[in-house]
Amino acid sequence: MRIRTVLNDLVPGALGVCDSHDHLFFRSAALPGQELDDEAAAIAEVRAFADAGGQAIVQWTPHGLNRRAAALPKISTRTGVAIVAATGLHRAEHYPEGYVDKVQDRLAELFVRELTVGIGDTPVRAGLIKVASGFHVLDAHAERVIRAAAEAHHATNAPIAVHHELGSAADAVLDLLVDRLDVHPAAVILGHLNRFPDHRLHRELAARGAWLAFDGPSRANHATDPRLTDCLAALIDAGYADRLLLGGDTTTARARAATGEGPGMPYLLTHLRPRISRHFGADVADAVFRTNPARAFATDWRQ
Template sequence: MVQVSTVRGPIDTAELGRTYMHEHVFVMTTEVQQNYPEEWDGEDERVADAVNKLKELAAQGVRTIVDPTVIGLGRYIPRIQRVANQVPELNIVVATGCYTYSDVPFYFVGRGPGLKALVGAEVPDPMVDMFVRDIEEGIADTEVRAGVLKCAIDEPGLTPGVERVMRAVARAHHRTGIPITVHTHPGSGSGLVVKRVMCDEEGVESNRIVLGHSGDTTDVDHLTELAEEGFVLGMDRFGGYLGITFEAKANTLVEMCRRGYAGQMVLSHDTACYIDWFDPAYFRLAPQWHYLHLGEEVLPFVRERGVTEEQITTMLVDVPRRYFETAASHSSSI
């Protein structure tokens, strides 16, 4: 039996159960919060709020969430440990990587490839070793190991910084076998860029990559193309409907199931217990953006339109398990 790293330690993939593949616990602009902490309300209060919300999710029958919070999103593992230890009925898989739509953080500008112009030769990217250490040894001074690699490409496209992170993630994957999730922007066709860089050029197998936010488009022909390439499609922003309606997102899921691609999709909300990217007033405009929305509204809607219980189990249990088992089997052979 292969194992997956979680906050409380490794578990067999059979223990993953119903899995939401893209949920955050805390997303923070750390430097702002450290200097202007007024909105935070206190560490104990935020942790208690997260515990309550995740217990409600577990009560729906969800057994695992993947939290792709990495550098650029305010990852702080000791806080996640506090939460996880109080919700033993829920597994939390954390990630390593770097989140940017444009440039790498300044820390990396003068290190690794950024030095080529000065020294006249290629310099190894320290990101790769950092990501591998998170996977093999633990994150920071904890024993929590990352179970997923994360990078991003959004509407700005393949900027030099985005490409550098993407290649670093691919190379860390080859050293560890850990699977990859990529924040994508389907409206600009960025999934095909992922294919070119990570698969064609870096040699990552497409079935080891989740193309996050694939459900942000209603172009089912484009999604079909990506599924035919072998990617796992993240239909993972249910609840955030400012750019696309609930019905449009849900009907896209229905159509992809009708076309036979339930075995290549995973589901989630991409929500958080706390995210400081938006004024709190924003959430009054997005009342469905919470952990319970899939169970309470999305699944009943798609069931009524022909999505079967077998297909739902496939997307929520079988595909996540296969995704981790395939990568873990690869890791044991390298």
């Protein structure tokens, strides 16, 4: 089993303390003027995360949204922080008009190439596939991309990470990926569940064997920090501490800690990890930030 980073493949135990969902670079047609496209700022943010004890970051920026793949190895080398890059495709509104039409008929081929050969004209290989659901349902675009992700997963064994619009449609995604497309639930990471704080649903998703990611802390327009502890408590009390992941999901320059208003990547370790240790114990905090990511992002790569 290995975790594919932008420098090399790591044995899971070498990953260390991990931010399981974040962005160093990101550009969306739906978020004009909020681009993450400053390499120096990205390095400063990763260093701040490292200073707080961070050792690994999983960047969920997918194909076509300014991943800056060529810069990622340099950032990893200069900071000592392992970085996992993503292939995949986001919701259609994040792309310029006509872009999705150009790639939709070769998505699985594109994903496999970026996982096994390199992203664009770089030798940097992706370590996971990022896809997205629709709001409460799977629209035609979401289903097409998820089907391509399943095909690429079966060719490579790469994990599939899912953006859930406002945390919704996670059950529909598992119905498609697991029940109909034969993807093992342990290869599926369900993101943004903090934005849909339904404890019963979360327990049902965990019981099906998927990973549950709570990400994007301290956003006033999302049900994140005020309900995060209760969401985690419901899952931990039900015996699912071993299915939980946490990430910062920094998507705008303003949200960076090193060069913006924050809270940024370090917040996970300076604020959330101590809270989790106090409420649930150091063993749970270690599982969320170290043991679980080492399992969730590891695979026996076929290519």
